[in-house]
Every structure is written in structure tokens, then in C-alpha cells.
Amino acid sequence: MNKVARRIAMTMGTVALLLAAAVLLLESAWFRGWLADQASTQLGREVTIGDHAIDWGLPLTLRLDEVEVANAPWADDPMARLDELTVTLDVGALLQRRIELERVGVRRPQLLLLRREDGSTNIDDLVDEEPTEEQGIPLWPETFVVDRGRLVYRDAGRDIELDVAFETPGESGDELSLDVRGEGQVQDDPVQFQGRLHLELEERRGVVEAFQGQIGDSHLEGRLALDLGRDTPWLAAELEADALDLDRWGLLEAREGEATSPQDEPRQEWDRRAARVLEALTAYEADLDLTLGRLHYAGQTLHDLAVSATLEDGRLSIARLQAMQQLDEETPRSLDVQGWLEVEEQRLLADLQARLERIDLTAALAPFGLGQLGTLDGELNTRVVDGGLLFENTALDYRAPHWGLALSFSADTRTEGVEGQRVHLVGEGSYEQEPFAFDLLIGPLLDLTDSETPYPVSGELASGDTRLWIDGSAVQPFALEAVEGRVRLEGPSPAELTELTGIALPELPPYRVSGYLRYRDDLLNIDDLEGGFGDSDVAGDVRMRFGDRPKLWSTLESQRLEADDLLPLFGMSPGTGPDETESAEQQQWEAEERRTGKLFPDREWNLEALRNTDIVLDYEAADVQAEHVPFEDLTLALELEQGVMTVDPLQVGLGGGRVRAAWVMDARQAGLEGDLQLALDQVNLSALLDEAGLPEVARDTLGVIGGRGGLRYHGRSMHEVMAGLDGELELAMSQGWLDIIAAELLPLNVANALVAALTGEDQVQLECTYVRFVADDGLADLENFFMATEIAHFEGAGAINLATERMDMAFQGHNLDPTLFTGNSPVELKGTLRDPEVNVITEELMARGALSLLGAIVAPPLAILPWVDPGGGEQVGMGCERALSAFEE
Numbered sequence: 001m002n003k004v005a006r007r008i009a010m011t012m013g014t015v016a017l018l019l020a021a022a023v024l025l026l027e028s029a030w031f032r033g034w035l036a037d038q039a040s041t042q043l044g045r046e047v048t049i050g051d052h053a054i055d056w057g058l059p060l061t062l063r064l065d066e067v068e069v070a071n072a073p074w075a076d077d078p079m080a081r082l083d084e085l086t087v088t089l090d091v092g093a094l095l096q097r098r099i100e101l102e103r104v105g106v107r108r109p110q111l112l113l114l115r116r117e118d119g120s121t122n123i124d125d126l127v128d129e130e131p132t133e134e135q136g137i138p139l140w141p142e143t144f145v146v147d148r149g150r151l152v153y154r155d156a157g158r159d160i161e162l163d164v165a166f167e168t169p170g171e172s173g174d175e176l177s178l179d180v181r182g183e184g185q186v187q188d189d190p191v192q193f194q195g196r197l198h199l200e201l202e203e204r205r206g207v208v209e210a211f212q213g214q215i216g217d218s219h220l221e222g223r224l225a226l227d228l229g230r231d232t233p234w235l236a237a238e239l240e241a242d243a244l245d246l247d248r249w250g251l252l253e254a255r256e257g258e259a260t261s262p263q264d265e266p267r268q269e270w271d272r273r274a275a276r277v278l279e280a281l282t283a284y285e286a287d288l289d290l291t292l293g294r295l296h297y298a299g300q301t302l303h304d305l306a307v308s309a310t311l312e313d314g315r316l317s318i319a320r321l322q323a324m325q326q327l328d329e330e331t332p333r334s335l336d337v338q339g340w341l342e343v344e345e346q347r348l349l350a351d352l353q354a355r356l357e358r359i360d361l362t363a364a365l366a367p368f369g370l371g372q373l374g375t376l377d378g379e380l381n382t383r384v385v386d387g388g389l390l391f392e393n394t395a396l397d398y399r400a401p402h403w404g405l406a407l408s409f410s411a412d413t414r415t416e417g418v419e420g421q422r423v424h425l426v427g428e429g430s431y432e433q434e435p436f437a438f439d440l441l442i443g444p445l446l447d448l449t450d451s452e453t454p455y456p457v458s459g460e461l462a463s464g465d466t467r468l469w470i471d472g473s474a475v476q477p478f479a480l481e482a483v484e485g486r487v488r489l490e491g492p493s494p495a496e497l498t499e500l501t502g503i504a505l506p507e508l509p510p511y512r513v514s515g516y517l518r519y520r521d522d523l524l525n526i527d528d529l530e531g532g533f534g535d536s537d538v539a540g541d542v543r544m545r546f547g548d549r550p551k552l553w554s555t556l557e558s559q560r561l562e563a564d565d566l567l568p569l570f571g572m573s574p575g576t577g578p579d580e581t582e583s584a585e586q587q588q589w590e591a592e593e594r595r596t597g598k599l600f601p602d603r604e605w606n607l608e609a610l611r612n613t614d615i616v617l618d619y620e621a622a623d624v625q626a627e628h629v630p631f632e633d634l635t636l637a638l639e640l641e642q643g644v645m646t647v648d649p650l651q652v653g654l655g656g657g658r659v660r661a662a663w664v665m666d667a668r669q670a671g672l673e674g675d676l677q678l679a680l681d682q683v684n685l686s687a688l689l690d691e692a693g694l695p696e697v698a699r700d701t702l703g704v705i706g707g708r709g710g711l712r713y714h715g716r717s718m719h720e721v722m723a724g725l726d727g728e729l730e731l732a733m734s735q736g737w738l739d740i741i742a743a744e745l746l747p748l749n750v751a752n753a754l755v756a757a758l759t760g761e762d763q764v765q766l767e768c769t770y771v772r773f774v775a776d777d778g779l780a781d782l783e784n785f786f787m788a789t790e791i792a793h794f795e796g797a798g799a800i801n802l803a804t805e806r807m808d809m810a811f812q813g814h815n816l817d818p819t820l821f822t823g824n825s826p827v828e829l830k831g832t833l834r835d836p837e838v839n840v841i842t843e844e845l846m847a848r849g850a851l852s853l854l855g856a857i858v859a860p861p862l863a864i865l866p867w868v869d870p871g872g873g874e875q876v877g878m879g880c881e882r883a884l885s886a887f888e889e
Contacts, residue, residue, distance in 0.1 A: 031052075032049050032051070032052045035049060035052070035064070036048055036049045043069065043126065044125060044126065045069050045070045045071075045079065045126070046069075046070040047067070047068070047069050047070070048066075048067070048068045049064050049065070049066065049067050050065050050066025050067070050068075051064075051065040051066060052064045052065065053065075059088045059089060059090065059102055059103075060088070060089045061086055061087070061088045061089070062086070062087045062088075062089070063084060063085070063086045063087075064084070064085040064086075064087075065083065065084050066083065067080075067081070067082050067085055068080070068081045069081070071112065071114075071122055072114075072122040072123075072124075072125070074116075074122075075112070075114055075122050077112055078112070079111070079112055079122055079123070080109070080110065080111050080112070081109075081110045082106055082107065082108060082109040082110065083107045083108035084105070084106070084107040084108070085104075085105070085106055085107075086103070086104070086105040087101060087103075087104055087141075088101065088102040088103040088104075088141075089101065089102065090102050101140065101141035101142070102141060102142050102143070103141050103142065103143045103144075103145070103171075104141040104143075104144050104145070105144075105145040105146075105147070106145070106146050106147065106149065107147040107148065108147065108148050108149070108150075109146065109149040109150070110149075110150045110151075110152075111149075111150070111151045111152070112151075112152050112154075113151065113152070113153045113154070114153075114154050114156075115153075115154070115155040115156065115157060115158075116156050116157065117156045117157040118157070119157060140201065140202060143171040144168065144171070144176050145168050145170075145171050146166065146167050146168045146178060147167055147168075148165070148167055149165065149166045149167055149178075150163070150164065150165055150166070151163075151164040151166065151182075152164075153184075158186075158187070159185075159186070159187045159188075160184070160185070160186050160187070161184045161185055162182050162183070162184035162191065163182060163183055163184050164180060164181070164182035165180070165181045165182065166178045166179065166180045166181075166197070167179055169196070175198050175199060175200045176197075176198070176199040176200075176201065177196060177197070177198050177199075178196070178197045178198075178199070179194075179195075179196055179197075180193075180194060180195055180196070180197050180208075181193070181194040182194070186215060189215050189216035189245075190214075190215075190216065191213070191214065191215045192213065192214045193211065193212065193213030193214070193220075194210075194211075194212055194213075195208045195209060195210050195211035195212065195213075196208070196209050196210050203227075203229045204227070204228040204229035205225070205226060205227035205228060205229050206225070206226055207223070207224070207225045207226075208223065208224040208225075209223050210223075211223060211224060216243075216245065217242075217243060218241055218242055218243035218244055218245070218294075219241065219242050219243075220239060220240070220241040220244075221239070221240055221241075222237065222238045222239035222240055223236075223237070223238045223239075224236070224237050224238075224239070225237075230285070232283070232284065232285050233283070233284050233285070234284070234285045234286065235284060235285070235286040235287075235288075236286065236287040236288075237286070237287070237288050237289065237290065238289045239289075239290050239291070240290075240291045240292075241290075241291070241292045241293065242292075242293040242294065243292070243293055243294040243295075243296070244292055244294070244295050244296070245296040245297075246295070246296065246297040247296055247297055247298070247299065276346075278316070278341065278343050278348065279343045279346070281311055281314070281316060281343075282314040282343060284311060285311050285312050285313075286309075286310065286311040287309075287310050287311075288307055288308070288309045288310070288311070289307070289308050290305070290306070290307040290308075291305070291306050291307075292304075292305040292306075293305075295323070298363060298366035299363065299366065300325065300326070300327055300360070300363040300364070300366075301325075301326040301327075302323040302324065302325055302326070302335075303323065303324035303325075303326055303332055304322070304323065304324050305322070305323040305324075306320060306321070306322045306323070307320065307321050308320040308321075309321070314342050314343060314344075315340055315341070315342040316340060316341045316342065317339075317340045318337055318338055318339055318340065318341075318352075319338065320336075320338065321335070321336070321337040321338070322334075322335065322336050322337075323335045325359055325360060325363070325364065327360055327363060333356075333357050333358040333359050333360070334355075334356075334357040335354065335355075335356055335357070335359050335364075336354065336355040336356075337352060337353070337354040338352070338353050338354075339351050339352035339353050339354075340352075341384075347386070348384050349384055349385065350382070350383060350384040351382075351383045351384075352380070352381075352382055352383075353380070353381050354379070354380040354381075354382075355378075355379055355380075356376045356377055356378060356379075356380060356396075357377055358375050358376075358377045359375060359376050359377070360374075360375050361373035361374055361375060361376055362374065372400070372402045372403075373400070374398055374399050374400030374401070374402070374403070374405070375398070375399045375400075376396055376397070376398055377396065377397040377398075377399075378394075378395050378396035378397055379393070379394060379395050379396070380394050380396060381393050381394050382394065389423070390413040390423065391411035391412055391413055391423055392412055392413060393412065394410065394411040394412070395409070395410045395411075396408075396409060396410075396411070398429075403431075404431055404432040404433070405429065405430070405431050406429050406430045406431075407427055407428075407429035408427045408428055408429060409425050409426060409427025409428075409429070409438070410425070410426050410427060411423055411424065411425050412424045414441065422441040422442060422443060422456070423441070423442050423443070424440070424441055425438060425439075425440045425441075425442060425459075426438070426439050426440075431500065432499070432500060434463055434499060434500045435463060435464070436461055436462060436463035437461070437462045437463075438459065438460065438461045438462070439459050439460050440457060440458065440459035440460070440461070441456070441457075441458050441459050442455060442456060442457045442458075442474070443455035443456040443457075443473075452475065453475060454473035454474060454475045454482065454484070455473060455474065455475075456472075456473050457470060457472060457473060457474040457483070457485070458470060458471045458472070458485075463496075463500070464491070464492075464496065465491055465492045465496075466489070466490070466491030466492070466496055466497065467489070467490055467491065468487060468488070468489050469487065469488040469489075470483070470485055470486070470487045470517070471485050471486045471487075472484050472485010472486060472487070472517070473485060475520075481520070482519060482520040482521075483517060483518075483519040483520075484517065484518045484519070484520075485516070485517060486514070486515075486516055486517075487514065487515060487516075487517040487526070488512070488513070488514040489511075489512070489513050489514070490510070490511060490512035490513070490531075491510065491511060492510050493507055493508050493509070493510070493511070493568065494506055494507075494508055494511060494533075495507040495508070495606070498606065498609050501544065501546065501550070502546060502550045502612070502613070503544055503546070503550040503551075503552050503609075503613050503615075504606065504609035504610050504612070504613040504615065504640070505552075506568075506569055507568040507569055507571070508533045508534065508565065508566075508568055508569070509533055509534030509535075509565050509568060509574050510533065510534065511531065511532065511533035511534075512531045512532060512533075513526075513529055513530065513531030513532075513538070514529070514530060514531055515527055515528050515529035515530065515542075516528055522545060522546040522547050523543070523544070523545050523546075524542075524543065524544040524545075524546070525541070525542070525543050525544075526541065526542040526543075527541050528541070529541060529542055529556075533565060534562055534564075534565030534574055535560075535562040535565060536558050536560060536561045536562045536565045536621075537558050537559050537560055538556055538557070538558050539556065539557055539558075540554065540555045540556035540557055541554070541555050542554045542556075549612065549613075549614065550612070550613050550614070551613065551614040551615070551616075552613065552614070552615045552616070552617075553615075553616045553617075554615075554616070554617045554618070554619075555617075555618045555619075556617070556618070556619045556620075557619065557620045557621070557622070558619075558620070558621040558622065559621075559622050559623060560621075560622070560623050560625065561621035561623065561624045561625065561634060562574075562625050562626075563624055563625060563626035563629070563631060564626070564627070570718050571601050571603040571604075571605060571717055571718045572593075572599075572600075572601060572718060573587070573590035573593055593834075597805075597832055597834050597835065598719070598805060598834065599805055599832075599833045599834045600717075600718040600719045600721075600722045600723075600802070600805060601717065601718055601719060602717045602718075602719040602720070603717055603718070604716045604717045605672065605716060605717060607667045607671075607672060607716065610640065610643060610645065610667035610672075611642075611643040611667050611668060613640065614640055614641050614642070615638065615639065615640035615645075616638070616639050616640075617636070617637070617638040617639075618636075618637050618638075619634070619635070619636050619638070620633070620634065620635050621633060621634040621635075624652065624653070629654070630654060630655045630656075630684075630687040631652060631653065631654055632652075632653025632654065632655075632656075633652070633653040634651070634652050634653070635649065635650075635651045635652075636649065636650045636651070637649060637650075642668070643666065643667045643668040644664070644665070644666050644667070644668065645663075645664070645665040645666075645667070646663070646664050647661070647662070647663040647664075648662040648663070648664075649661070649662070650662070650663055654680070654683050655683040655684040655685070655686075655687035655705075656682060656683065656684040656687055657680065657681050657682035657683035657684065657704070657705070658680075658681050658682065659678065659679070659680050659681075659683075660678070660679045660681070661676060661677060661678050661679070662676075662677045663675070663676045663677075664676075669714075670716070671714045671715045671716045671720065672713075672714065672715060672716065672721070673713070673714045674711075674712070674713050674714070674721075675710070675711070675712050676709075676710070676711045676712075676713075676727075677709070677710050678707070678708060678709040678710070678711075678729070679707070679708050680705060680706055680707035680708070680731070681706055682704050682706070683704065683705040683706070683707075684703075684704060684705075685703035685704065685705055685733065686703070703733050703766055703769075704733060705731055705732070705733045705769075706731070706732055706733070707729065707730055707731040707732065708729075708730055709727065709728060709729035709730065710727050710728060711725060711726070711727035711729075711775070712725075712726045712727050713725050713726070713727075719803075722778060722802040722803070722805075723778040723802055723803035724777055724778050724803075725775045725777075725778050725780070725802055726775055726776055726777065727774075727775050728772065728773060728774045728775065729771075729772070729773045730770075730771065730772045730773075731769070731770070731771040731772075732768070732769060732770050732771075733766070733768065733769040734767075734768050765789065765790040766787075766788075766789050767788040767789060767790065768786075768787070768788050769786070769787045769788075770784055770785075770786045770787075771784065771785050771786075772784040772785075775802070778801065778802040778803040779799055779800075779801055779802070779803075780799060780800040780802055781798075781799045782796055782797055782798045782799065782800075782809060785797065785811065791815060792813045792814060792815045793813070793814050794811060794812070794813045794814070795811070795812055795814075796809065796810065796811040796812075797809070797810060798810055798829070800833070805832050805833045805834065806830075806831065806832055806833070807829060807830060807831065807832075807833060807836065808828075808829075808830045809828070809829040809830070810826045810827065810828050810829070811826065811827045811829075812826040812827070827839070
């Protein structure tokens with residue numbers, strides 16, 4: 001018995017000695033060093049422990065004092081420091097070879113987190129980039145206590161410095177709860193905040209409750225939750241703030257529309273750029289409920305912002321987005337949006353419904369770098385599919401002042417009866433302050449700012465009575481960046497497009513043309529143009545260059561040209577009648593001309609357009625039709641440069657001959673200044689008489705007329721030009737044959753005409769004719785008029801006042817041979833150019849009705865001079881030799 005007791009006593013003594021040795025070992029400096037080495041190995045940083053102690057009671061408690069963790073090599077102060085760490089162990093679990101923590105207490109922990117300008121931090125080497133399922137917190141105490149903790153965060157790159165105090169409100173159990181209070185600055189804004197943080201470290205999630213903060217002048221409160229334990233990190237936020245300035249923090253900054261040049265990087269479609277901005281959201285899930293009094297970003301302010309949205313599986317669903325947009329001192333603009341957005345295969349997909357009140361798209365979408373976009377007002381229902389914007393039941397007002405564009409339209413997407421998807425746009429607007437209406441089918445809007453990608457456009461645009469039909473494609477339709485396709489254009493006059501195009505287009509009767517149009521980089525080409533204006537046809541090619549100084553190149557031809565269709569070029573109405581084509585404005589011109597009785601209207605020309613446009617025109621007309629004038633063909637080459645127009649050559653076929661002209665006009669002064677040089681060659685007198693409505697006379701008349709002239713003028717209208725006209729005009733004809741009725745009627749020898757008709761003699765020899773007009777400041781003087789035939793000589797004199805459009809002229813014939821009856825009284829032409837009067841200066845001949853016959857063959861002009869009959873016919877006038885010599889000089 002004693003032997004057994006002695007063995008037990010020896011065993012207990014050995015155990016006691018071992019326990020004593022173990023206690024001494026565990027409380028030794030060696031054990032403290034061993035703990036520090038183990039911690040250093042685990043962290044990869046040097047860990048030091050100032051002192052330690054073990055309470056061997058129940059429960060067993062380990063206390064570590066003055067614990068310090070070294071920082072990254074580039075940092076000066078330790079990363080972590082704590083005054084005391086106590087760990088209480090479950091002894092029963094230890095006896096069963098398990099470690100269970102009953103309590104962990106930390107007193108005065110101090111943590112230092114640093115971020116440098118290059119983005120690196122002092123904990124980068126402590127964080128695994130690829131967490132595994134086994135990672136987490138293997139040991140978590142039943143209770144956790146933090147006493148007077150402190151966290152300092154310094155971010156040199158973002159200019160942030162925070163000092164955060166934290167401690168547990170009591171003894172935490174399964175989750176760590178911390179009361180947090182902090183202050184500091186974010187850039188130049190002071191920051192204060194407080195709240196209660198609940199962390200479930202094993203589950204890697206946490207919640208901030210009763211959060212209140214102040215940043216600058218903005219107050220923020222609410223609740224935040226973050227769960228990193230999911231496959232996709234999840235964030236929930238319920239926040240209210242009176243103001244938030246993202247520009248101060250460099251978030252959602254405005255980006256230029258051209259971030260990279262085409263040479264550096266291929267330009268991306270707008271939806272891909274938007275997708276690139278949003279694709280970071282695919283790494284998160286979230287539930288957001290935000291209310292902000294003011295949100296400032298990208299240089300603008302949103303007021304009364306309310307957002308209720310969820311982010312799940314890469315889709316951002318917006319249940320509510322309401323805001324008031326504030327730009328500078330303008331009246332706020334409202335926005336109300338619902339719908340969703342997501343990124344799929346690096347492209348944006350969306351379905352949005354919005355009510356907008358003058359929202360500035362340029363400012364609102366500045367972070368996407370889309371450039372100048374304009375403003376929207378109205379109701380928008382749109383989807384983004386395959387890079388296209390599709391619309392349903394959309395009615396909007398769009399304003400783009402930078403493009404000079406304003407639109408009010410409805411939009412719907414069509415899929416039936418068309419190839420692919422088409423957006424039907426119907427509305428009205430203005431471009432460069434010129435109103436227009438439109439009814440168009442366009443393809444999905446691939447990129448509102450892409451200068452390369454075209455999409456289909458077909459339909460009609462109308463501005464006043466001008467209409468354009470197009471079937472082709474366009475790039476940046478709102479900015480008219482590029483257009484190509486078949487077009488048809490018609491309107492009252494091309495001149496109505498002058499202000500819209502900036503090119504001095506001519507004043508003509510109503511026109512209709514079609515062709516193949518190509519427009520890009522301010523250069524417009526119309527190939528295979530065909531159509532007409534007034535009652536004339538036209539075909540050819542046109543090229544226009546727009547810009548600061550527009551220019552037009554054109555090669556045109558007409559098979560048939562009605563000469564009166566060119567009268568509007570001079571501010572005069574074209575011919576009227578049931579078969580004539582006129583615009584409503586030109587009909588008003590005609591009515592005004594009839595009311596005033598003027599032939600030359602005082603309607604001012606648009607000289608400013610001539611000064612600001614350059615033109616090169618080659619034109620040919622195969623058949624020129626004119627009342628009472630036997631025109632044949634027309635050829636001209638016109639060049640307008642820097643306000644000076646040169647027409648050379650200008651050739652017109654006339655009665656089998658040619659009229660050649662060189663014409664210069666200078667529009668650089670207040671009025672148009674011009675110089676016109678004329679030459680007539682081989683003009684057939686018979687053709688002139690035939691077109692004048694005297695076919696019987698023309699049949700027995702032969703003769704060729706030549707002529708020359710030079711005219712100089714200035715003025716702002718046809719009236720001013722004619723009222724100040726200077727120059728001269730000469731016509732001559734040597735030899736020929738004249739119908740005897742015409743020869744007898746000219747001297748008013750009606751009896752001889754009757755005898756000739758009875759005897760069958762139908763021709764008289766024409767020896768010569770010479771006519772000379774001289775104009776000085778609008779007064780055109782008939783300086784010479786002489787005609788010699790084998791039976792009579794004729795003279796004339798007088799003048800036309802082109803300013804008053806009144807004339808006073810007289811003609812008299814002198815028979816060379818005795819006649820049965822002669823009435824050689826002068827014939828007087830007087831009155832207005834538009835409605836002249838023909839008077840025979842004898843009451844006897846007036847009573848015999850010679851006026852109606854005379855009026856048919858004598859053309860109206862000039863001013864009557866006192867007339868004295870010099871005597872016999874052969875001695876009257878200048879004579880053929882002198883007349884033709886004067887012409888040749």
C-alpha cells in the first residue's frame with residue numbers, strides 16, 4: 001500500500017514538476033519571442049510583443065502588452081499598435097485538444113492605412129488577390145471587446161485624410177459591433193461622420209446603421225450594407241443627403257467627345273462607349289434608395305434627386321429616377337426616368353421611359369464623352385438594341401443650337417413592310433432659322449455623334465412650298481454630317497434656298513429636279529440631274545461647297561428653254577397665261593406690274609448673296625422659245641468670284657444669225673455695276689418679221705442685219721439699272737428685199753399698197769437701214785434712224801426716258817416717185833413702254849384707221865422731236881453710203 005502511494009506521489013510530483021516547468025516556459029521571454037516569430041511569419045511583417053502574462057485560473061487568459069506590427073518598407077510609422085490584447089481560452093476544449101476562444105479584448109488599438117499617389121497601399125502584400133474557400137476567420141470568440149480604438153487613413157492620390165475612433169458598445173457576440181466616429185478631410189472639404197458598424201467576419205458582410213455624416217456643407221444620413229461573402233459583392237444603400245459634389249472627388253467627370261484621334265484608336269460606337277462606362281457595374285449587385293437635395297457632377301447640378309434602383313446580374317433596373325437639372329442661372333429642368341440598362345458582349349442594351357423638360361443632354365451625358373447633343377423636352381420611350389435607338393409613342397422637342405437645328409417630332413419604330421428596323425419620324429422644325437416639316441423613315445440610330453456610320457433615311461422634308469424627297473442614307477442626321485441617295489426636289493424658286501444653303505441660287509419660276517445626291521464634309525454633288533423650271537427642261541451635274549465662302553459648280557443643258565422663264569433673274573415676272581408656270585410670289589409680281597404699269601420693277605436684288613458666293617456655270621440650251629423673237633440656241637459660260645460676275649461668252653442664235661456678248665457685273669458696291677458688250681451678226685430680217693406676227697410680209701422680205709453695242713449701268717433693281725443706263729446700240733442692214741406692203745405702210749402710202757396688191761407686185765428693193773441709240777443716265781436718244789428703199793426713204797427721231805418708262809418718238813417716210821394718193825404724215829409713238837400709243841399726225845389718216853395696221857409693224861420706243869419735212873424723198877436723210885460708213889466706224 002505504501003509502495004503504491006509512493007508511486008502515485010512520485011507520479012504526481014513528476015507531473016507537478018512538468019507543469020511547473022511548462023508554466024515557467026510559457027511565461028518566459030522565449031515563449032514571447034516564439035509567439036512574435038509565429039505572427040511575423042504569418043503576416044510577412046515583423047511583429048513585436050513588449051510583455052505577456054498568463055492567468056492560470058479558470059478560464060485561462062493570455063495577455064499580450066505593447067504589440068506592434070511593422071509597416072511597409074516605404075512607411076515610417078508602424079502599421080498597427082495596441083496597448084493590450086487579452087485572449088481567454090476554454091480549458092475544457094484545450095483538454096480535448098481543441099482551441100476555443102471565450103473572449104478577446106483589445107485596448108487602444110491604433111491602425112494606420114496608407115495609399116500613395118500611384119495607387120499602392122501599405123497592406124497590398126497582406127491581402128490575397130485570389131481568396132479561397134478555406135480562407136476566413138478560423139477562430140472567433142464568443143465575445144469581442146474593443147476599447148478606444150483608432151484608425152488613420154491617408155490617401156495621397158485622392159487627397160483624403162481620415163481619423164476614425166471606434167469601440168464596441170459592450171461585449172459583442174457572434175458579430176462584431178463597433179461605434180464609429182470620424183473626422184478629417186476629403187480634398188478641401190472637412191468630413192465628420194458617426195454610426196454603428198456590424199461585422200460578420202466569417203460571412204464577410206457588414207452593415208452601417210444610424211449613419212450620419214457631414215462633408216463640406218453637405219449632410220448625409222442613412223444605412224449601408226455590404227456583403228462580400230457572395231459570389232458577386234452586394235451593396236445596399238438607403239441614404240439621404242442635402243448635397244453631394246462628385247466633381248470635387250473626380251467622379252463622373254465630363255469627357256470630351258473626341259477622347260482619341262482616329263489615327264490613335266478606331267472610333268467606337270456610342271453604345272460601346274456607354275457600355276465601357278457601365279461595365280464596371282457588372283462586378284457588383286446592389287439595392288439603392290437615394291435622396292439628394294443637390295448632386296453636382298460634370299459641371300452641372302441636379303436638384304431634388306430621388307433614385308430607387310437595383311443592380312442584379314449586370315442589369316441596372318431603375319424603378320424611379322427623378323431630378324431637376326440646374327445649369328448656371330437658368331430655370332430648373334425636370335427629369336423622370338424608369339427602365340433598365342445592361343451590358344451584353346460589350347454593348348449597351350436598354351429599355352427606358354422618360355419625361356423630360358428641356359433636359360440638356362450635353363451636360364447630362366458628359367461623362368460618356370458624346371460631345372454636343374442639344375436639349376430634349378417631352379416624352380421618350382426608347383430601347384437600345386444592337387447599337388440602335390428604337391422608339392415607341394415618343395413625342396419630343398429637340399434643340400441643337402450648335403447645329404442651328406430645332407425639331408418637334410413624334411417617333412415610332414416600324415418593323416413591318418420595311419427591311420430591318422426603321423424609326424418613323426414626323427414633325428416640324430427649323431434649320432438655320434428656316435422652318436421645315438418632315439415625314440421620314442430612318443434606321444436605328446447607330447451613333448448620334450459618329451462621323452462615319454450611315455443609316456437609312458427615306459421620306460419627305462418640306463420648307464414652305466419647297467419639298468425634298470430622299471431615299472438613301474445619312475450620317476449624323478441632326479447635324480447633316482453626310483447624306484447620300486436618290487433625291488427629288490421641287491419648289492417655287494431656287495432662290496428660296498439661298499438663305500438655307502448660303503449659296504446665291506437664281507430666282508426662277510417653279511422648278512422640279514431629281515438626281516443622285518452625295519453630301520459630306522460641306523461638299524454636295526448632284527449627279528444625273530434632270531427636271532425643269534417654269535416651262536423649260538434642264539439636265540446636268542451640280543456641285544456645291546458650303547462653308548465660310550460657298551461655291552457652286554454646274555454644267556447644265558436644256559433641250560427647250562422658254563425665254564420668259566429667265567425674266568425672274570432680273571426681278572421681272574415670267575409670262576402669264578393658262579399654259580405658263582409661275583410661283584404664287586411671281587403671280588403677285590405680275591399683278592403688281594399690271595397695277596403700276598411698270599415694265600422694269602423696283603424689286604431689289606439680293607446682292608449680299610452674290611458677294612458671299614462663288615459660282616462657275618456652263619449652260620447650253622438647244623431651242624430657245626420667245627414670243628415675237630426668233631431665238632434659236634443659247635450658250636454661256638458664267639463665273640462669279642468675290643462679288644464680280646463675268647459672262648463670256650454669251651451667245652444666242654437669232655434669226656439664223658448670232659448675238660455675241662461679254663458681260664461683267666460687280667456686286668461689291670452698294671449697287672450692282674455692270675458692263676455689257678453686244679455684237680449681232682447675220683440676223684435674218686424675214687425671221688424677225690415672221691416671229692413678230694407678220695408671216696405674209698416675212699415671206700417676201702429678205703435682208704441680213706448686223707449690230708453692236710455697249711451698255712454700262714448701276715443699281716440695286718431693274719428700275720435703278722434702266723434709270724441710270726449709259727451706252728449705245730447700232731443696227732445696220734445693207735441691201736435686201738422688203739415686202740411692198742410693208743414699204744408702203746411705213747410711209748403710210750396706203751393707196752400704193754392697194755395698187756401693189758392688185759397688180760401682184762410683192763417686193764421692193766431695200767437699199768440700207770441704219771439705227772443708232774445713245775443712252776445717257778437713263779435717257780435713250782434715237783440719234784439716227786434711216787431706211788432707204790427703191791420707192792421711199794424713212795427717218796426717225798425721239799427718245800425714251802427709261803426712268804419714267806415713257807417714250808416720245810416720230811417716224812416719217814418720203815416717196816421717191818409720184819403716187820395716186822400719198823399721206824406722208826409723221827407717225828408718233830408715245831406713252832409708256834408697257835402700253836404705248838401710235839398716232840398719225842393727221843386727222844384724215846386717223847379717221848381712215850391706219851393706226852391698227854401701223855401698230856402691227858412699228859415697234860414702240862423713244863421720244864418725239866419737232867419734225868420738219870425737208871422736201872423730196874431722194875434728198876431726205878443721211879443716205880446709205882454715209883449710214884453704212886457710220887456703222888462701220
